[in-house]
Structures are given as C-alpha cells and as structure tokens.
Amino acid sequence: MQTTTSNSAEPAIAQPAPIKRLLSLDTLRGFDMFWIMGGEEVFHALAKTTGWAWAILLADQFTHPSWNGFRAYDLIFPLFVFMAGVSTPFSIGGKLEKGADKSQIARKIITRGLILVLLGVIYNNGLFVKALQDTRFPSVLGRIGLAGMFAQLIYLYAKPRTQYIWFIGILLGYWAAMMLIPVPGCGAGVLTMECNLASYIDRQLVPGHLYKTIHDPEGLFSTIPAICNALLGIFAGTFLRTHGKTGNQKALQLLGAGVGFVVLGWLWNFVFPVNKNLWTSSFMLVTGGLSLTLLAIFYWIIDIKDIKGWTFFFTIIGMNSILIYLAGEFIDFGYAARFFFGGLLKLSASEVVLEVGGVLAILAVKWVFLYFLYRKKTFLRV
Template identity: 50%
Template sequence: MQKSITSARLVSLDALRGFDMFWIISGEGLIHEWAKASGNPTANWMSSQLHHSEWNGFTFYDLIFPLFIFIAGISMPYSIGRQLENPENTPFNILKSLFKRAIILIILGTIVNGLFKWQGYENTRIASVLGRIALSCFFAGLIFLYTNLRTQIILFFSILLGYFLMMKYIPVPDFGAGVLTKEGNLAAYLDRLFLPGKLHRKVYDPEGLLSTLPAICNALLGVFTGHFLRSSAFSKFKKVASMAVSGVLLIVLAWLWHPFFPINKILWTSSFVLCSGGFSLLFMAFFYLVIDVLEIKFWIAPFVWIGMNSITIYMAAHGLIDFEATAIYLFGGLINKIEASWQAVALAGGIVIVQLGFLYFLYRQKWFLKV
C-alpha cells in the first residue's frame, strides 16, 4: 500500500490557491481601474469577468469561491492521509481537529461580517464565505475519514441529485414548487425561516443553509482529485490529461443540465457544482503541468506567498488592515505626478505591492496562520 502513494507537497496547489485569492484581495481592483482608464478591449473583457453573474450564468469571478473549496478538498488526501499513516492518530481525533477548524472559520467569518461592530443579533450576519468553506470542508472531511472512495463517489452524485429534486419539487408557500427566483426558491425560504442573524440580501443569503449542501461536492471533487494526484499508479502526464478531459466533460454535463437546473452561483445549483468543478480541474491541470511536471516556476513566488497565508490575507484585506491608506502613504507623492486618469490604476497597483510585501515578510519569517 505504501508504494502506491506519493506524499510530495504539491507546489502547484499553493500557487493555484494564491492565484485564486489574488483576484479578490486586489487583483480585481487593478483590472477594473485599468479598464476604466484605458478602454482597452482586453481589459474591458477581463473586468467583465471579474463581476458575479446577476443570477443565472457563469463568469470567472463565480469560479473563485468554489475553486478555493476544491483546492481545500485536494489537500485532504495529503494532510489527513499523512495523519492516518501515524498509528497514534485515530479518525475521531482528526475529526475533532476538523470540527475545531470549522468553528474557528465560522467565527472568523462573522468577524469579517463586522461582528466587532456589534449592532445587535438581528443586524449580525452569521452566514459567510468562511462559514461555507468551514461547513463544506468539515462534511467532506467527515466523508473522507469514514467512507471508501466508492461510497464517496456515490455520495457526490446523491447530493447533487438530491439537491436538484428538493429545489425542483418541494413547494414553497405562496410560490409553489420549482420556482428558482430570488424570493421563491426553497433555499431562500429556508434561510428566511431558520438562518440565524440577518440575511445578506434581505430575502435570501448567498451563503445560506441548504445551498451549502452542494458545496460539499466541490470539496469532494477536490478529494477525488487529491486521491488521483497522490497515487503513483499513473504518470504525471496521464494525470494532467485525465484532469483536463474530466474538466471538459463536467463543463459539458453542466450545460446540458443548465436548461433544467440553471447554472447559478447564488443558489449553488448542482449544474453550478459541475461547471465550477470542471473549470477547477482545468486550472489544476494547467498549474500541475507547468509547475510540478515541467517545473517552470520563475513566476509563482507571489502566488505562493498568497497561497501559504490565504486566510490571513483574506481577513486582512476585508477590514483588518487598510492597505489603501498604506499605499497612499507610501506612494501618494509618486501617484500625484501621474496623469489624473491613471492615478486610480497606480493606486490599485500600489495596493498590490503593499499586500505582496506584507505576505513576503510573513513568508520569510515563516509565519503562517494555520486554521
């Protein structure tokens, strides 16, 4: 058994995590300002891809969140697999640490939502991006610990099909069954009934209760990928080809399902899981090929700095540190000498530099927030 697996760290996984996070900490701001200042068609297209779909549909920005969950899933066969190889670590002990991690992430998510600006329970949003990551990864970890691969695959498809059937056929009072509008869908109705605190969008929450269920499948898809990458039964090029083909297949299946259960990030529909999972596999195939197979690594350092401290920079960029004020303090004089229409671009670039400098310092000091 020991000969059939490899435990080498995937540098591509850290780089892909950093690439994913870059767009929501400062990358999107830089692209948006570049598009405004230049009117460049490429910049305009990139800027359009850095907005969420209004309802149904899919953009690159819709991929960022499920890609992060997918990456977390890939790491499970490596991190949990290594722990299980130690006889002193029982599945229950590992489960306790996964539960503790989930609770910490949920608390951090409420802090990002403004917990310390306490304005009463009814004005406090409990659901969050970090909360969804916590719950989806906890349950995927539970499944990974206590089931075999065959059962995991069965659960993956059962969850996607079960969510589809619930959303399509369980009636919502005053709306009926299968109504997938912002107010009339089952997930929004259950959030209005049971989700603690306030809803992010008044009548629904994009990180609500029922819609977290299919997000477990993004993590499970990562688990399957981690199983495959950790195996030594296939060559690296076969792994790349298999991930690429599987990614394309999932995207095709997603769009075939789309007319019946639309690709929708807010509802986190089953077709959205397949679409985002397919693109996640394509990105993983590319990063794995370039970094771990061809070993072209000269460009990855900034993404590794981000990826190794992803939770730290997410928290910092969402309210804990004013990177814009720091950039103005450091580069304000230089920015003021630039043509007025390009000053916002320069400021956005300054924010990127400050954040990368902060992360490089943490990386050099080997200070990593491990949750």
Template identity: 55%
Template sequence: MAITANQASAKQADDINAAPTRLFSLDALRGFDMFWIMGGEEIFHGMAKATGSPFWGAIANQFTHPDWNGFHLYDLIFPLFLFMAGVSTPFSVGRELEKGKTRRQLLLRVIKRAFILVLLGLVVNNGIKIMPIAEIRFPSVLGRIGIAYMFANIIYLYSKERWQMLWFCFFIIGYWLLLKFTSAPGFPIGDLTMKGNFASYVDRSILPGRLYLGIHDPEGLFSTIPAISTGILGILTGILLKKGDITQMRKVATMAVAGVIFLVLAQIWNLDFPINKNLWTSSFVLHVGGLSLLLMALFYYIIDVKGYKKWSFYFRVIGMNSILIYVSGHFIKWDYTTEGFFGWIGQLVGDPYNIVVMAICYVMVKWLFLYYLYTKKTFLRV
C-alpha cells in the first residue's frame, strides 16, 4: 500500500508541475468547430431534405441562424473560434514573453495579425476585385476576430489576471447599459429591434460601404465591443490550462463548473437582454462562453488528460489549417472538384440520398486537401 500511495503521489506531482506546451485538445476542438463551416452542416440539411423526417429537420434547423433573438447551435461556431484564439494566447504570446520578447514587440505582432485578418475578411466578403466603396462590405467574421483578438491580447499584455476578469465584466456590462439606455433616433429607449437598436444605428452612421442586411450587419463595429469579452474569456481559460500548480482534473472541474454557471446566468440575463448573436448581446457572450468552456473541458479531459488522441486526428488536421480552409472557397472551386472526382457516386446512389452522399464527398475532398498539407507540414499562420 505504501508503494502504491507513493506512486500515486509522484504521479500527482508530475501532473501538477508539468505545464503543457501545446494542447492537442485545442487543435482538435478548433477542427471540430471548423468541420461544420467546411460543409459538415450540409450533411444534416441533406438528410432532412432526403427523408422529410421531422427528426432530421429539427437537427438541420440547429444548423441555421435565428432571424433575430434566440439561439441555435450554429450560432456557437463563430464565438467558439474566437474563444479558442484567446485560449492559445498564453501558449503563444505568453511563451514569447517568457523567452524575453518585450511587450512592445508582441504588441506590434498582435496589431499586425489583426490587420491581416481584417484584410482577409475583406477578401472573403468581396473577392479580389476593384469596386466602388459603396458596394464593399467592410465588417466580416475574420475582421471581428482580428479586432476582438487584438484588444483582448493588449489587455493580456498589460494587465494581470484579476484585471482581465474585470475587463471581461466591464465590456459586457457596459454594452448592456449602452443598449438599455439608448436607441436609434425615433425609437423608444432600450429598443432592441434590428432597426431601433443603438448598435445598428452606430454602424449605419459611421461604417462606409454596405451592411450585410442593409440596416444591420451581424459583424458590425459597435457589437465587436462585447466580442472582446469572448476573447478575454478564452485567454483566462488558457491561463488556467497553462498553470503548472493545478492538477489537470481540477482544471477540468473549474472549466465545467464555470461553464454551467455561465449558462445559468445567461438564461437569467436573457429575460432582460435577449440572447442574440446579431447584436452579440451580453447574455449571448455568457451563453456561448458557457458552452465553449464545457466543450473545452470535455476535449481537454478526453485528449490531454486521459490521453485518447487517435480519434481526434481527423479534427486536428482541420484545426491546424483552419484559416486556410475558411478562405479557400475564394480560390478553389470545391463544388466543381467534388463533382469531378465523385459525381459518379452521386449518380450511382440516385435520388433522394445523392445529396447526402455528395455532401459527405464535399467534406472529404476538403479534408484530403488539408491532410496533404498536413503531411507536408504546410500551415497558414496569421
């Protein structure tokens, strides 16, 4: 018994002292997130169309966005990616600090990365062509990630953990107060409709070009304010995961408990400030933050704690080139490629399940492309 106890004690000490240098779970979760954007959701839409089943229809509906208030699982993809960008910060920016890089050097790198993401967002939105400014859509998914990532990282570089928590609260509470006590001209105070809310009004007033919905843009500038908190939450999670004086199981428990608390608080706040991805409301930040924490806890527990890594290889291949596959559709005609290689399979299967088979083939073609890059150790780093 004494030997067993000593061995267990030594294992626990190793678990505490060994701060991770890379999270396999983070690559896998990023790949899991991007899987749905690269075509995974179309498999379920195809099943719904092919079967006409209410069951598959309900699942497929979760891979759409609500018109305004409310939440579907598809709404999690974007904030989860931003959350994970934050998680990686202590392992990338933090490591460079430990190596002796100055905050100024890292600040310039963070700003450069944000600038590149904004430019890539413009390309994704508008393609590579000259057009009148009035026709350009400036807000974008990558642009929001870049701006929110930049401000969250500046806070990380120049403040301690406690202050980062305060900044997290400041952005979501401040945003709530701003929208509760303001509105677009001609609308009642606190109006949260698409046309009447203050955030959309500010975007209409100051942003050049066109907005995605004419009077509103879901990636608008003003609603990027609470998105900074999503990035900060990821950073705080990364700090927790990097700590060497806490056991892995305690990290899992902390993330899981925090995730549940966030979900409860989100539902309470939802009564006054509806969960709304379009406005990235504060209740939305807590809701998707809670789900992100629970997913991170699950993936971390299975992959990094228990050591079950092989099953996640499929997702890690995607996760290590996530930005590349996101922008690739503007340079590669994936539909044409899929039809060229596997169109015969769709014809062989025939209606109605050919749409499901072709959706699977579409994802497979993209994955094989990423796998080839993976074997060549070719990754797009921003």
C-alpha cells in the first residue's frame, strides 16, 4: 500500500488499476462508493422527519434483509467486487500483451489481496493490537481482496474457456456443498444462521470472533462464490476490450446478459434462496446481473453517447474509493461538517432541514476532502 503523488497532467485512477478511456467504470465506481460514504442517509433522514411514503420506501431499500431476500443496498458490495474484475483485462491484460512476466504479476496480485485483508482487519479493530479472541478478521475489504485475488489469478493462468468452467464450477460446487454436506447437530441443506455449512466452517476455522458470534456475513467460506462476481466483471471487461462490435452492440449485449443473469438468479432462488449473508449462488447471479446492467447503462451514456458533464462528481469519489472508506473510521467528518455548516443549519427551525442538511453537510465535507486530494494528485494505491 502506498500513497502516491502524481506530477502528470492527468491523475491516475487509484482503485483499482488505471483504466484508459473507460470513464464509465470510474464513474460507476464513484456512484457505488457515494452510497457507502453516506448517500443513503439522505433517504433515512427524509423518512424519519417527513413520514413520506416514497421516502420510507427508498429508506427501506437502503437496509439489508435480516436473512433471505434482496434490497438495493445489497448490491453495493458485490458491485464493487464486480468492478475490480472489469478493470482486470485493461490492467493485467495490457501488461500480458506487452510480455510482462506472469510470476511477477501474480506476486503483485497476491500482495494486493493480502494488503486489503490487512486493511480490513484494521478497519474492523483499529490500529492497536487486540487480544486474538477480541479481533474480527473477516471484513468487506478482506472479501474484496480475496475474491479479486483469486479471480485475477484464474484470469492470469487459465484460458477463457477454463475461466468459464471455473465460474460455473464454483457456483454449482458452492450450492452442492451448502445443500449436501451435513452440519453436526443440524443435518444437510439447512440454511438458517445457526445451522448452515458456511457459518459452521467459519466457527471452526476463522480465528477471533465473528460479527454475529455464530455467523459472519463476510466469512471465509462464503467468500468463495464472491470470486464469481469478480470473474463476471473480468468477462465483461474482456468483452469491452474486444474489437469487431460497435459500442451500441456491446452495451446492448451487456444489458441482455445482465437481465438474463437476474432472471436465472431468481429462478435459482426457489431452491437456493437469494441471501447476502451466505452469498448464495443465486445471490451472486442476481447481483452480477444487476452489475452488468448498470455497467451497460453507464457505458452507453458516458462512453458511447459522450454525455459526460455529470461524471466529475462521482469520478472524484471513485479515484480514492478505498481511502474514503477507511477515512470514515479515523477522521471525524461530522465535526468538520458542524464547524462549517452548523451555524447555517441552526438558522432553520425545520427538523427536515436540520436532519437532511446535516447529512448533506457531511457528504459535502467528504467530497471536498477527496477533491483536495485530487487537486494535489494524491491517491491511495494498493
């Protein structure tokens, strides 16, 4: 991990490796990160202060189901994993075409994956060492690191046909394991929080403590199907790099594939429920299909139709996406927001203005922070 300062005219895209001439991916990454850095709180504030039906409906979509099911908020995490895959054919593929040594690339892939795991542990537990039993090792960043690492290694060493076999094999293998391998005291095919195979394996193998004591939504075993989200992104990135098709054709085919995956995922839901906590194979297909759909839309609007004026706000976020994710644990953005905007907000007696304005103030401070780093051409690289 390093923080770099670029002196070139155009700053490099920091997360993940730089993408040339694919502004849609950078914009989509920033769009995704916007909700993680607090964008969803606008709807929660509106629902709380107004009671408007549409605000309550949207606020509900920015929560996670207690177990089975799907809401819009469930897409944010797998979309980020997917985008790490999309960038791979542009970054690693470009290096391979120039004759780069595969072993050196593999070492960098593994190093980056392990650094993200370490950053995830720091994000969960802080900078100071805790007792092993008090440490939570599974994390969002850890899953991004491991899923992306294994998907990129598959891309590096496997031919395209074998990559597809890996994709199908992982999804079917995870399904078979979860449904056929018995859990002591529970039996086979039980998918409750207490009795499913993924949680049982995590309880046996993962050191420290799990997020929900008996289960961790970012556990080790349920990271396996997340590899397919990254692989699907790799397939999409490879397709976008191909010649012989127009931009409109690429966007339309990505959209069609996205819809197809969503339908297939919901059909699989009848026998293997869509469940983010377990990252079921059906969940992977639904989120992968929606990720393809969003990429197709962003690609068509930005890279094909050249409608780019609105992208700057999101690309600033996307350029330092992991940094702003980590910064929230170590920087009190709320204090800065109150310092700069608190007096202005207090001029209003409206609860709506105070609540929503407070959320927007924090978002503004975070964005200005990222813009300052952009102006200084300073980006967190992993």
